Amino acid sequence: MTHAPQLRIPACYLRGGTSKGVFFRLQDLPEPARQPGPARDALLLRVIGSPDPYGKQIDGMGGATSSTSKTVILSRSSRPEHDVDYLFGQVSIDQPFVDWSGNCGNLSAAVGPFSISNGLVDAERVPRDGIAEVRIWQANIGKTIVAHVPMANGAVQETGDFELDGVTFPAAEVRIEFMDPAADEDGGGAIFPTGNLVDDLEVPGLGTLRATMIDAGIPTVFVNAEDIGYTGTELQEAINGDAGALARFEAIRAQGALRMGLISHPDEAARRQHTPKVAFVAGPKDYVASSGRPVAAGDIDLLVRALSMGKLHHAMMGTAAVAIGAAAAIPGTLVNLAAGGGDRTSVRFGHPSGTLRVGAEARLAAGEWTITKAVMSRSARVLMEGFVRVPSDVFSQVR
Structure with a gap:
């Protein structure tokens, strides 16, 4: 009897705000998963350990809560005035689907740090010390986020004394600006879809x-x-x-x-x-x-x-x-x-x-x-980096 070997995929496990997720560079995904569709969903489900009828995600990277059943795919942006494209996938715990309908604001705080550390932001835009401004295109909802990432000695500063309720330990502050958060990609869009405040x-x-x-x-x-x-x-x-x-x-x-x-x-x-x-x-x-x-x-x-x-x-x-x-x-x-x-x-x-x-x-x-803008401060930290492994037959049932 033959057994499928495991795929070895570069990835990083990060905390952003009060959430955690598995981050990938688009270029590092297996070829079938580089495009949206069933193959990508199948891969991310297996990475996180879903669907799990036990509700624990023991055989994956998920933590069996909405805050820890998350994935992020990042790539250099081809859009003017943006550094990186950010795609967020909320993985269902007990059902076989990935929800791409919205953003994760907490993990947005980790997008800038990851992008700088993984070569997705042009080096000339990143100061050796001070604050790096990372311009993010949030691809799920077609909106711009600007992350202000602290730098020290040429590297992202992750430790610090900024405290965030819901996170046990202090870390470095990352200020996040959500630009025109109620606008659609063309700058329109109704903030109140029904037309009423109440x-x-x-x-x-x-x-x-x-x-x-x-x-x-x-x-x-x-x-x-x-x-x-x-x-x-x-x-x-x-x-x-x-x-x-x-x-x-x-x-x-x-x-x-x-x-x-x-x-x-x-x-x-x-x-x-x-x-x-x-x-x-x-x-x-x-x-x-x-x-x-x-x-x-x-x-x-x-x-x-x-x-x-x-x-x-x-x-x-x-x-x-x-x-x-x-x-x-x-x-x-x-x-x-x-x-x-x-x-x-x-x-x-x-x-x-x-x-x-x-x-x-x-x-x-x-x-x-x-x-016009919403602003908040979060923090982010790399928890683990290296490779995730999934059985190579993960795409075999995809149609």
């Missing part, structure tokens, strides 16, 4: 909920915590162990996706797990973060809890943070009202792991809101 969203089994549905950073459906029986101070165990609660959130997400025009039938939501996100907001309250650290109501503007891939996130997705910042900057949205209303250019919100500040610049022109 809608009445009919959800079977729940009735009518007030909802802000915004497409900035990532399509997100915001509802009020009190309208669905929560306070906004909940931690993961309060929701992720409640199958009924998760089903209700999925129903909200499906109806939101339908109203936002992302799907044509609620049943399609199951095949689009990464987007939209669903989140609930409340005014500031004292609570204890998952680390045991008290968070005082006076230190935050509002509370936000968000779900990713069907589970309450342990901190906050970076793209959802962009949506929070954008919605907070626009008077009258549920996010803005939970933060106290009025005009604001930044907001500090409480999430299960602590707090996060995000800034956004909003502008009203001809009756339409636009977001």
Whole structure:
């Protein structure tokens, strides 16, 4: 009996923000996986260890959570004024598919450092010391991200004293700018797909909920915590162990996706797990973060809890943070009202792991809101580099 040998593929395992993922250079992928399609999906599923009916991803690089079941493919950009093309794949844990419908804001923080270290940015654009500006084309959603990466002695600086709630150890700060996060590739696109700051969203089994549905950073459906029986101070165990609660959130997400025009039938939501996100907001309250650290109501503007891939996130997705910042900057949205209303250019919100500040610049022109930029700070660090291995018969069942 013959056995398939393993492929040996150059890769790097990085933490970016509060997520981890396997990073590849496009040129290093096996030939069948260099183009979008079933072969690429099959490879990434096998790398991560999905689909896994046990829900553990033991036979792969995934960590069995939405934050750790991620892949990134990077290449030099052919687009003017950009250094690198960034493609993100959210790998389902228990189903055989990769969701390419959105970006990962947390892993965006690792794109610049990886690109510099792996020769994807022209050397003359990278200072020996100081801050390197990496211009990233986010290929999933057709938007620009600018990463400000610290350099020391000709190498990316990874260690430092910047602390990020949801990450155990400090590291170097990487400032991320999401440019025109609500614009499409041609510079257009509606930040509110329904045309309204707040809608009445009919959800079977729940009735009518007030909802802000915004497409900035990532399509997100915001509802009020009190309208669905929560306070906004909940931690993961309060929701992720409640199958009924998760089903209700999925129903909200499906109806939101339908109203936002992302799907044509609620049943399609199951095949689009990464987007939209669903989140609930409340005014500031004292609570204890998952680390045991008290968070005082006076230190935050509002509370936000968000779900990713069907589970309450342990901190906050970076793209959802962009949506929070954008919605907070626009008077009258549920996010803005939970933060106290009025005009604001930044907001500090409480999430299960602590707090996060995000800034956004909003502008009203001809009756339409636009977001010119959203800014936040994250950190990134290489955890392991070398090669991943997958059985060479990974492409044998691809049609």
